[in-house]
Amino acid sequence: MADSDNSTTLPFVTRRRTLPRAATATVGTQQEALAHSDLERDQPADPAVAMWRKWQAAYEETEQLSREQQRLERKLAETVGFPNMMIQLTDGKTATVLSLEALRDVLRAGSVDVAVGAKAEADFAAHQARWDAFDQVIGYSATLCAECEAADRADTLLESLAETPATSLAGVAAKLDAVLREGQPSKDDAEFPWPQIRSVLEDVGRIGGQTEPN
Known part of the structure; x- marks a missing residue:
């Protein structure tokens, strides 16, 4: 009988993508x-x-690269701090944004006072610039890419x-x-x-x- 064309080839192993990845040692x-x-x-x-x-x-x-990028990320976080911001909304609530683009989305939605939003955007951009500059110095992003x-x-x-x-x-x-x-x-x-x-x-x-x- 001819082989079926409907067979499915499953991956050998599905790599765990969660970072940081934990090395599974072969022991004993x-x-x-x-x-x-x-x-x-x-x-x-x-x-x-x-x-x-x-x-x-x-x-x-x-x-090895995973361990190194984790070390560099900790150094970035301790030296500069992760770029993030809590911002006051016009309805009295607060929102935490983790990127400049996310902040701009909030500002475009009109949920923040114009003056407050302008200052928040400038402060976040300055923080991100410090992060990026130190990243370049220590090579965090390059190591992450290599990993x-x-x-x-x-x-x-x-x-x-x-x-x-x-x-x-x-x-x-x-x-x-x-x-x-x-x-x-x-x-x-x-x-x-x-x-x-x-x-x-x-x-x-x-x-x-x-x-x-x-």
Whole structure:
């Protein structure tokens, strides 16, 4: 029977985009499994291992850049303060705006006294200018951009890893490792399917250790 054209290919793993991103470490028995399966050794014959190494480099670069941009953002916030403002509306209520464009939307709606609005816009613009100037000095936006680019590379390589057939236990372990590190919320997460995947990875390591030559 001919293959159906209605099949759907699901992503290997959906990357969590929330910032700051928390790195999910491969620890304990997972590290032992990877060691037993020779994943960290030179195995150029398995294309999945080679692809895993490329993915891991991009993944680790993303994590490093994420930590750096968070550090720079904290420095910006502590030195300049996040651009935001609470403004008094004509009906007696107040509104908090988080960007100059949002403030201008409020002003265009006629909800703020003209004189109050003009001063608020000037003050917010000055604050934003201080933020932008210090951003340029420390490189926050550039680091954030580099992080996004590295994350995109890691996503692309992750999909390539999913499409690359493994030819050894090391290749199987590589794919399982990538799934855990990208998708597992925490190293001991008890929700399906994470304990099951960890168990399979341990099995791969155990079998790999048994089949290694002395």
